[in-house]
Amino acid sequence: xxxxxxxxxxxxxxxxxxxxxxxxxxxxxxxxxxxxxxxxxxxxxxxxxxxxxxxxxxxxxxxxxxxxxxxxxxxxxxxxxxxxxxxxxxxxxxxxxxxxxxxxxxxxxxxxxxxxxxxxxxxxxxxxxxxxxxxxxxxxxxxxxxxxxxxxxxxxxxxxxxxxxxxxxxxxxxxxxxxxxxxxxxxxxxxxxxxxxxxxxxxxxxxxxxxxxxxxxxxxxxxxxxxxxxxxxxxxxxxxxxxxxxxxxxxxxxxxx
Amino acid sequence: xxxxxxxxxxxxxxxxxxxxxxxxxxxxxxxxxxxxxxxxxxxxxxxxxxxxxxxxxxxxxxxxxxxxxxxxxxxxxxxxxxxxxxxxxxxxxxxxxxxxxxxxxxxxxxxxxxxxxxxxxxxxxxxxxxxxxxxxxxxxxxxxxxxxxxxxxxxxxxxxxxxxxxxxxxxxxxxxxxxxxxxxxxxxxxxxxxxxxxxxxxxxxxxxxxxxxxxxxxxxxxxxxxxxxxxxxxxxxxxxxxxxxxxxxxxxxxxxxxxxxxxxxxxxxxxxxxxxxxxxxxxxxxxxxxxxxxxxxxxxxxxxxxxxxxxxxxxxxxxxxxxxxxxxxxxxxxxxxxxxxxxxxxxxxxxxxxxxxxxxxxxxxxxxxxxxxxxxxxxxxxxxxxxxxxxxxxxxxxxxxxxxxxxxxxxxxxxxxxxxxxxxxxxxxxxxxxxxxxxxxxxxxxxxxxxxxxxxxxxxxxxxx
Numbered sequence: 028x029x030x031x032x033x034x035x036x037x038x039x040x041x042x043x044x045x046x047x048x049x050x051x052x053x054x055x056x057x058x059x060x061x062x063x064x065x066x067x068x069x070x071x072x073x074x075x076x077x078x079x080x081x082x083x084x085x086x087x088x089x090x091x092x093x094x095x096x097x098x099x100x101x102x103x104x105x106x107x108x109x110x111x112x113x114x115x116x117x118x119x120x121x122x123x124x125x126x127x128x129x130x131x132x133x134x135x136x137x138x139x140x141x142x143x144x145x146x147x148x149x150x151x152x153x154x155x156x157x158x159x160x161x162x163x164x165x166x167x168x169x170x171x172x173x174x175x176x177x178x179x180x181x182x183x184x185x186x187x188x189x190x191x192x193x194x195x196x197x198x199x200x201x202x203x204x205x206x207x208x209x210x211x212x213x214x215x216x217x218x219x220x221x222x223x224x225x226x227x228x229x230x231x232x233x234x235x236x237x238x239x240x241x242x243x244x245x246x247x248x249x250x251x252x253x254x255x256x257x258x259x260x261x262x263x264x265x266x267x268x269x270x271x272x273x274x275x276x277x278x279x280x281x282x283x284x
Numbered sequence: 285x286x287x288x289x290x291x292x293x294x295x296x297x298x299x300x301x302x303x304x305x306x307x308x309x310x311x312x313x314x315x316x317x318x319x320x321x322x323x324x325x326x327x328x329x330x331x332x333x334x335x336x337x338x339x340x341x342x343x344x345x346x347x348x349x350x351x352x353x354x355x356x357x358x359x360x361x362x363x364x365x366x367x368x369x370x371x372x373x374x375x376x377x378x379x380x381x382x383x384x385x386x387x388x389x390x391x392x393x394x395x396x397x398x399x400x401x402x403x404x405x406x407x408x409x410x411x412x413x414x415x416x417x418x419x420x421x422x423x424x425x426x427x428x429x430x431x432x433x434x435x436x437x438x439x440x441x442x443x444x445x446x447x448x449x450x451x452x453x454x455x456x457x458x459x460x461x462x463x464x465x466x467x468x469x470x471x472x473x474x475x476x477x478x479x480x481x482x483x484x485x486x487x488x489x490x491x492x493x494x495x496x497x498x499x500x501x502x503x504x505x506x507x508x509x510x511x512x513x514x515x516x517x518x519x520x521x522x523x524x525x526x527x528x529x530x531x532x533x534x535x536x537x538x539x540x541x542x543x544x545x546x547x548x549x550x551x552x553x554x555x556x557x558x559x560x561x562x563x564x565x566x567x568x569x570x571x572x573x574x575x576x577x578x579x580x581x582x583x584x585x586x587x588x589x590x591x592x593x594x595x596x597x598x599x600x601x602x603x604x605x606x607x608x609x610x611x612x613x614x615x616x617x618x619x620x621x622x623x624x625x626x627x628x629x630x631x632x633x634x635x636x637x638x639x640x641x642x643x644x645x646x647x648x649x650x651x652x653x654x655x656x657x658x659x660x661x662x663x664x665x666x667x668x669x670x671x672x673x674x675x676x677x678x679x680x681x682x683x684x685x686x687x688x689x690x691x692x693x694x695x696x697x698x699x700x701x702x703x704x705x706x707x708x709x710x711x712x713x714x715x716x717x718x719x720x721x722x723x724x725x726x727x728x729x730x731x732x733x734x735x736x737x738x739x740x741x742x743x744x745x746x747x748x749x
Binding site: 148 | 548549552553556557560648649652653654655656657658659660662741742743745746
């Protein structure tokens with residue numbers, strides 16, 4: 028069976044997306060320059076690039092957090108390019124999960140309430156099936172004894188696991204992870220990498236992870252390299268060493284410094 | 285310390301302005317009264333003048349007390365907003381004392397501007413008002429003085445109040461650790477909650493001693509009007525106890541009041557926010573508690589006095605005496621309501637600034653909420669409920685205390701007329717006004733913070749530091 032002949036529809040797509048800050052005619056900056064990308068369903072895609080390469084902008088456009096200047100953005104089959112704030116809010120609540128580098132959780136809510144937040148914002152409790160999934164997640168993430176704790180009483184790694192549980196609980200079409208290991212010690216970082224990897228492999232969760240850590244990127248099914256607002260490479264099955272080599276090659280200016 | 289340090293001090297300037305305006309107006313009112321009485325003979329003016337001046341200064345004192353509490357809160361709020369800068373400066377070697385002195389100077393300058401403005405407004409408005417009253421025939425055409433040297437008194441009192449408030453309010457600077465400059469992702473924690481045994485002891489001592497004196501005053505009032513003197517100290521002590529211990533009960537009241545708003549997620553979040561930092565929550569409510577207690581106390585006191593004395597006068601059956609006493613009660617009540625109203629206005633300003641600051645501090649958190657799917661309406665509802673909780677709890681607490689103190693004051697002063705305890709008289713208009721003002725304050729105070737909060741974009745959650 029050849030993947031390209033029976034393609035699954037991608038989980039999300041960027042079509043010729045550009046994002047300009049200021050007027051390009053007057054020397055404005057193009058953070059993204061006609062970028063097209065298909066995010067494969069059920070896979071973990073890493074987005075890499077040096078600072079200022081446009082990887083954050085790419086993520087913001089993909090997640091409906093920022094409007095593209097030109098091009099189309101699709102999540103699933105749905106074109107979200109021109110959605111208003113209300114629809115985008117519902118999209119984030121129901122179809123997109125977020126894991127940030129830090130400060131993911133609401134400090135006044137317990138770990139459990141943080142996990143249930145997207146449901147409660149929807150004015151409902153999780154269904155029986157969703158509750159079962161949450162129970163499985165909580166167990167798999169080792170949070171069973173931590174549910175009643177506030178974020179302030181949890182370690183950084185535990186907080187990140189709560190954030191992952193929250194992001195997975197709604198079974199989103201797309202999980203966006205922004206430097207998810209950036210703020211963690213090496214053991215917790217390894218744990219988070221393993222969890223994201225198995226979320227993709229075992230749950231079939233589509234994940235887009237923005238990172239500048241070659242080790243984090245090495246767990247991805249494919250790695251997208253950005254430089255100056257363009258995709259310069261898109262490779263599958265890279266090791267951390269491969270990723271580092273590409274990064275160094277792609278940014279000679281940074282190496283020279 | 286910040287690019288725009290003066291914006292932080294706008295509230296200080298406003299409070300100093302209102303306080304100086306109030307004080308100077310009282311002094312000029314005394315001058316007007318003395319000028320009028322002077323017609324009847326200098327001797328009468330002498331003794332009356334002293335009495336009236338003493339009363340005016342008691343009011344100025346109450347005004348300064350209220351202003352000091354609210355301003356000290358404001359300074360602590362400013363520090364809470366500058367924790368990171370302060371920590372950075374401490375890291376670079378600035379001493380806590382130097383930073384406190386700097387804040388004190390900033391506060392004094394801001395306070396001096398407000399004081400000058402307030403005094404100027406009162407003095408400049410005095411002449412046209414008096415001339416208008418003369419033209420209208422309400423006042424005799426006399427050679428009134430347009431300025432009295434005593435007007436310097438409120439100026440000095442207000443400046444001293446600002447200095448004291450800045451010094452007390454800036455104690456928090458010494459609790460900021462330099463390490464907080466390095467902590468990138470934790471919430472600034474100017475308020476670590478610790479057990480403070482000294483505070484607990486002081487609170488109970490003041491409350492118990494105050495309650496005992498208040499009771500003694502009420503009982504003494506059954507035989508002599510001098511009971512009010514004992515009751516006054518009882519009231520002052522117990523109220524100070526309430527202020528000292530407020531951070532213990534205000535958060536609980538906020539959380540309990542939250543149940544009235546239903547169980548939706550914005551309300552649950554608002555309840556959590558209301559109690560997350562007990563001292564900040566207390567800071568934004570206690571000023572209002574003071575203002576409302578003052579207003580309600582005097583309204584209930586005069587209503588209760590009326591009901592006691594009316595039955596007493598009824599026995600004497602002297603319409604002229606009744607009319608005179610009622611006029612006196614009316615005038616006193618109006619003055620007191622103005623006084624309490626001004627403190628309520630000061631407190632409202634403090635409430636708005638506290639809520640705005642808490643929104644600024646929670647920018648990333650609100651971004652997280654938006655990112656995980658909170659709509660603008662839900663954020664708006666959350667902030668509005670937070671504001672309503674503060675105003676409902678503040679006004680409710682003030683109301684309960686005001687009824688208690690007002691009743692005790694009336695009972696201690698006039699109880700001897702009937703030699704019996706009476707129920708407090710609470711006019712229904714007061715209850716309506718209290719409910720309406722709680723709702724209005726809560727909604728109005730939320731306007732600016734809501735605007736700020738709904739402008740927070742989900743991207744703000746992703747920005748590091």
